[in-house]
Amino acid sequence: MNNRIHRDLQSSKGLFQWKESGAGDPLEEVFKRALSRPKIFKNREVMRSDYVPEKLPHRDEHIRSLGEILSPTLRGSRPSNVFIYGKTGTGKTAVVKYVFKRFGEITSKEKLPLKFEYINCRIAGTEYRVLTELCGAIGVKVPFTGLSKAEVFNRLRRGLSEKGYLLVACFDEIDALVKNYGDNLLYELTRINEGFNGSGLSIIGVSNDLHFKDYLDPRVLSSLSEEELVFHPYTAIELIDILSERASEAFYEGAVPQEVINLCAALAAAEHGDARRAIDLLRVAAEVAERNGDEKVEEKHVRLAQNIIERGRVFEALSTxxxxxxxxxxxxxxxxxxxxxxxxxxxxxxxxxxxxxxxxxxxxxxxxxxxxxxxxxxxxxxxxxxxxxxxxxxxxxxxxxxxxxxxxxxxxxxxxxxxxxxxxxxxxxxxxx
DNA sequence: CCTCCACAGGAAGCGCAGGAGT
DNA sequence: ACTCCTGCGCTTCCTGTGGAGG
Structure with missing residues (x-):
């Protein structure tokens, strides 16, 4: 059994080893290979999961709706709160970030008293840190520990009214916050606007848990979901478009054939139409091909990538x-x-x-x-x-x-x-x- | 029909870390 | 120096429970 694991390890390492090992300076070899190896990536950034592309295929409708909902901000009035639902990798985060980016551009051009803040609740972790980030968005300095939550909340309210900002905050993975801490904070935040006019806070809640509503107090729910957007999983055809779009920016021409893109899309579509999965798969496949010194990405690289991603997930989850x-x-x-x-x-x-x-x-x-x-x-x-x-x-x-x-x-x-x-x-x- | 096993899992609270305010 | 705050990992105490076997 021991031997088996040993063998597994060796073979998985073997993936990245060059086909022949030369004598002499070991790095010399690496440099030479790296420089002479056929290039696959033109722009690696594009395939990263937090990259927000210029075009979001098949999400025009959602972008327009969200823009429509947020448009009152440009005329100085507070927009409705929005609730966004959809499974992972359906483009929720990308759409919000994209819309925020575009609104941010207009805001700075027109010098409007607007702030857009994206917070991932699972990464922020606690109610306190979420409040801290909100304060940070409007330029109110808060120590990262030591104050009571009530105090931070008051500073946020004071900051909003003194500076006259209209803050639009996106709470991504909002379910993580509510499951751990209840909906008290959300309730308080939806009421923070009382007594303000023009300035204040609008909330965009993003959740990939469709049953999230059940956890919410009806009062919070009604004020939070004044507007709702639902994101459906991508179909295989849509995933192909998304991948093609990214691939044309990320890779050199001819490095990633159409059938490889189709395969990645099909594999990801089989797993709930998750675009992030599809992109990861293609990226890792390309990395495998590159390290192997191959000229283009092939089906075998995608299969290997699938393995690597799966193993990586397990290893990361367990080793920490x-x-x-x-x-x-x-x-x-x-x-x-x-x-x-x-x-x-x-x-x-x-x-x-x-x-x-x-x-x-x-x-x-x-x-x-x-x-x-x-x-x-x-x-x-x-x-x-x-x-x-x-x-x-x-x-x-x-x-x-x-x-x-x-x-x-x-x-x-x-x-x-x-x-x-x-x-x-x-x-x-x-x-x- | 009742009992009772071997736990599940909720609630409360403790001690500590790491800070702020006075 | 002292008090007070929150989060975290943990313990203690407790109530709840479906069904095999008496």
Missing amino acids: LPLHSKLILTSLILLKRGGVGDPISGTVYQAYRELCGLIGVEPLTNRRVSSLISELDMLGVLKSDLVNRGRYGRTRKISLLTPIDEVEEVIRSDELLSTLLNHKLKIDLKRNR
């Missing part, structure tokens, strides 16, 4: 986990390798405590481990199904969703856990004999 989550995964691996089918939470907790004992770490409580398992479930690493076993209680059956070898690979990238794993596996082997 805290120690105790990794210990839980380690126990799961050991139980699986030991021939236990899908263990129940009690068994996992026992194994986990044992591991903690071995490395001299104070174990967390059952309750906390239960939460960590739920978190891993939400991450999609494992699945925990509630099962009722009558007399034998009610518990969760835990199964790995990620291939066990991939999980083990990540666990083994931590030296301590790797040693622990080897140690335990050896003991189990002896016991079985």
Whole structure:
């Protein structure tokens, strides 16, 4: 099993290795190759996920609607709040950023007292930081910690009325904020305009959770969704247009044939029409082709890219986990390798405590481990199904969703856990004999 | 029909970090 | 120096629960 992982690692590395290895100065070779290699990328920036293109194919209607809704700002009155729904990669963020950019241009040309601020609630993280960013948008300086939320809120209100700004704020992934902190802040923000005329705050809420409305207080909902926009997933045909548009800017002519674009579009369309996925796929495929020294991107590169992206996702999700989550995964691996089918939470907790004992770490409580398992479930690493076993209680059956070898690979990238794993596996082997 | 298992998962609160205001 | 603020990770305590077996 060890060998297998080793082999996997080598072969995945092998992807990036040159076909022949020359002697002498190792960098010399790299330079020479890099300079003589056929070029694929003309402009790498264009394929980055946060790039806002000049043209957004198939979103004209949405751009016009949003512009229409925001147009009162140019005449100095406050526009309606807007709610935008749509799954990931349907162009919500791109449309908002694009519209903000264009309005920003007009604003600075005409010298209007307008501010447009884009905030990603999941990245901002807390209510406090969201408020801080709003303050920052209108030039009110706020320390990043130390003040009460109420104080920051007051400063925002004072700033708005003193400076006379009209602030249009986009709360992207607004569901993340509401799920963690409730809708109190939103309620307060929708009421901040009372007593203002001309200045104030308009909110654009963006969510990819279609059931998000259910979490909201009716009062917040009604004032927040004065206008609504719904973004539908892209079809494969639309994705082809989007990719072609980007590809023509990002790559040299002939480097990316049409059938490769079609393939990327088809693969992404099969997964809910996510444009971001499609673009990532094409970018990685092109990178693979480039590193390989090939002249153009081919189907095999796209297939490899698919693999790389998948592995990258797993690795990134798992390697940044805290120690105790990794210990839980380690126990799961050991139980699986030991021939236990899908263990129940009690068994996992026992194994986990044992591991903690071995490395001299104070174990967390059952309750906390239960939460960590739920978190891993939400991450999609494992699945925990509630099962009722009558007399034998009610518990969760835990199964790995990620291939066990991939999980083990990540666990083994931590030296301590790797040693622990080897140690335990050896003991189990002896016991079985 | 009732009991009782083996937990799930909500609520509250604690201690700490990292700051601000006085 | 002291008080007060929030977020975070965690514990403690608690109530709830579906169905096998008596």
